Amino acid sequence: MEKQNIKFKVGIIKGKIVFSEPEESENLPAVVPDPNIIFRVNGNEVTEKIFLNYEDIVELEPGEEIISSANFSISLSRDKLCAYLKVEPTLKKTFALYDQEPGDVLFILSREETVKEKEITREQVLQELKKQKISFGILEYNIDAALDTFPEEPVEIARGKPSKPGTDASVQIFFKQEFQTAPSINREGKVDYREILKIPYVEPGTTLAVKTPAVQGEPGITVTGEEVPVKTPRDIFMKADKTARLNTSGTEVKVKAVASGYPIVENKGNTYLFKVSNAYNHRGNVDLSTGNLRFQGDINIEGSVCEGMTVLAGGSIQINGDVNSAAVQSGEHLSVHKNVINSILRAGGIETLLLQMLPVIDSLKENICTLISTLEALKKHPKFKDKDLRGTVLLKLIRTLTKTKYPEIIEEVRAFKRLTSELSEHSLSFNLPPELLDSISRLGSDMSVLFDSNSEDFKDCEIMLTLLTYIKDDIKKIPVSESNITLDYSLNSRLETSGNVHITGQGSYQSKITAGGEIQVSGIVRGGSLQAGKDVHIKQIGSTAGIISHVKIPAKSKIHLKEVYENTCLTIGKLNYRFTMYQTNIEAYQKKGDIFLR
Numbered sequence: 001m002e003k004q005n006i007k008f009k010v011g012i013i014k015g016k017i018v019f020s021e022p023e024e025s026e027n028l029p030a031v032v033p034d035p036n037i038i039f040r041v042n043g044n045e046v047t048e049k050i051f052l053n054y055e056d057i058v059e060l061e062p063g064e065e066i067i068s069s070a071n072f073s074i075s076l077s078r079d080k081l082c083a084y085l086k087v088e089p090t091l092k093k094t095f096a097l098y099d100q101e102p103g104d105v106l107f108i109l110s111r112e113e114t115v116k117e118k119e120i121t122r123e124q125v126l127q128e129l130k131k132q133k134i135s136f137g138i139l140e141y142n143i144d145a146a147l148d149t150f151p152e153e154p155v156e157i158a159r160g161k162p163s164k165p166g167t168d169a170s171v172q173i174f175f176k177q178e179f180q181t182a183p184s185i186n187r188e189g190k191v192d193y194r195e196i197l198k199i200p201y202v203e204p205g206t207t208l209a210v211k212t213p214a215v216q217g218e219p220g221i222t223v224t225g226e227e228v229p230v231k232t233p234r235d236i237f238m239k240a241d242k243t244a245r246l247n248t249s250g251t252e253v254k255v256k257a258v259a260s261g262y263p264i265v266e267n268k269g270n271t272y273l274f275k276v277s278n279a280y281n282h283r284g285n286v287d288l289s290t291g292n293l294r295f296q297g298d299i300n301i302e303g304s305v306c307e308g309m310t311v312l313a314g315g316s317i318q319i320n321g322d323v324n325s326a327a328v329q330s331g332e333h334l335s336v337h338k339n340v341i342n343s344i345l346r347a348g349g350i351e352t353l354l355l356q357m358l359p360v361i362d363s364l365k366e367n368i369c370t371l372i373s374t375l376e377a378l379k380k381h382p383k384f385k386d387k388d389l390r391g392t393v394l395l396k397l398i399r400t401l402t403k404t405k406y407p408e409i410i411e412e413v414r415a416f417k418r419l420t421s422e423l424s425e426h427s428l429s430f431n432l433p434p435e436l437l438d439s440i441s442r443l444g445s446d447m448s449v450l451f452d453s454n455s456e457d458f459k460d461c462e463i464m465l466t467l468l469t470y471i472k473d474d475i476k477k478i479p480v481s482e483s484n485i486t487l488d489y490s491l492n493s494r495l496e497t498s499g500n501v502h503i504t505g506q507g508s509y510q511s512k513i514t515a516g517g518e519i520q521v522s523g524i525v526r527g528g529s530l531q532a533g534k535d536v537h538i539k540q541i542g543s544t545a546g547i548i549s550h551v552k553i554p555a556k557s558k559i560h561l562k563e564v565y566e567n568t569c570l571t572i573g574k575l576n577y578r579f580t581m582y583q584t585n586i587e588a589y590q591k592k593g594d595i596f597l598r
């Protein structure tokens with residue numbers, strides 16, 4: 001078969017030119033080159049259309065162009081705790097051939113491709129690390145991965161050890177110096193918006209605070225082998241005055257109270273000073289915004305005690321302002337620097353109530369004895385001789401006598417019940433003897449039948465008399481400490497104390513003052529009553545209008561009056577005296593069953 005008579009077809013498969021089986025034909029296949037592909041026929045490069053013979057040797061060589069050469073760089077983080085590798089491979093632009101089935105005419109067609117070629121080796125990278133003195137925490141696996149995959153972002157190839165920060169010392173304080181709570185519910189089930197302040201009070205041995213010591217940190221290492229310093233943790237210094245103490249157990253430090261009272265912590269920088277004060281200092285006024293104050297120690301108030309508020313202290317109370325329509329009670333001394341208006345002041349705690357009960361008990365005993373004598377006389381009277389004066393008949397007779405002939409008994413019973421009611425409110429706080437409380441309770445029940453016309457359960461008067469004697473004896477067994485009241489001025493108020501009362505300013509107007517000790521008024525007394533267990537000293541009492549003022553003392557005490565107006569009444573022991581004219585420089589006392597003035 002001659003050369004020109006062979007017919008075949010030409011195509012491209014897998015990047016190579018292929019010929020089909022030869023056939024007899026007068027036409028030869030044609031090939032049209034692609035400018036991006038080197039096309040050789042019998043060793044000669046062909047750039048234009050050519051007809052092929054079956055015996056021709058053809059070659060295809062895709063063209064290529066280097067876009068960029070391989071490169072890499074190693075960088076450090078600012079803190080030198082990380083090293084990063086950025087790999088840039090060799091980039092080549094190549095042309096790939098499209099496969100084509102054999103045909104009479106072959107158009108060589110190509111597509112452009114970009115090829116990445118690995119040329120950087122691990123050894124080159126390690127050499128560069130050594131050059132940059134990077135020796136700690138090398139991650140060889142990451143190096144290999146970066147060289148194989150050429151990621152766009154830098155790859156971490158060395159990791160240092162960061163420093164481990166320490167822990168600052170801390171202090172846990174187990175009290176709040178004062179805090180408000182939700183309003184409480186009173187006995188009537190109503191919300192009491194005055195009971196919102198809780199003042200902490202601690203006993204000796206109470207843990208006030210615990211210090212957790214500082215923990216030192218650990219230094220780190222950079223990838224270049226340098227030490228990463230660690231910050232020294234902040235320490236705390238605990239101090240205690242003589243009212244508290246520090247207890248150290250291992251690394252833990254505890255602060256415990258030595259005294260009882262109000263816990264205080266003073267913080268200056270990293271120093272904490274702990275102490276326990278017997279006094280609670282209240283800034284400003286006591287009003288609805290603060291709530292009532294109740295504290296077992298002393299209370300110092302910078303402002304005033306406002307309307308409707310209560311201040312109760314187991315120790316002393318000092319008020320720099322006024323007391324207006326309020327109640328203030330202290331277990332010890334009570335001082336008001338300004339005025340007391342329409343208020344109740346009580347110093348000495350429950351002792352004041354007990355001292356007030358004694359004269360009421362004495363008067364009740366005397367009047368009940370008189371009532372018993374009257375009943376005995378009635379039993380012998382011809383009108384009652386044949387009647388059975390017992391049970392309901394006797395009870396009706398007693399009620400009639402107390403209403404008509406002895407009304408003072410009713411008033412004394414009411415006074416006794418008022419005092420015992422106040423006493424019961426504070427009995428738990430002051431640990432009163434249970435036998436005293438029992439006698440008071442029994443006597444209260446017996447006395448109630450004098451008022452309740454429906455009650456028929458009446459014990460005889462002798463039992464009431466016996467109970468009064470028991471109560472008086474029990475009260476006298478309770479130790480009494482004198483607590484004083486000092487104030488500037490009193491108006492329409494009630495002052496009660498187991499010790500002395502000293503009014504230093506303008507005086508007392510229409511107030512009721514009861515003192516277990518002396519009463520001293522540097523100013524004026526207008527109206528009201530003063531009852532003292534010892535002497536009374538008053539600059540001026542009464543007025544030109546003849547207002548009634550009453551002073552009462554025991555038989556062995558004296559009353560000293562620089563000026564006294566008419567209608568001023570004195571009671572010394574059981575004796576009474578009323579001034580009918582203005583007099584000066586009076587000393588009143590009891591002698592030989594009469595009141596003497598000099």
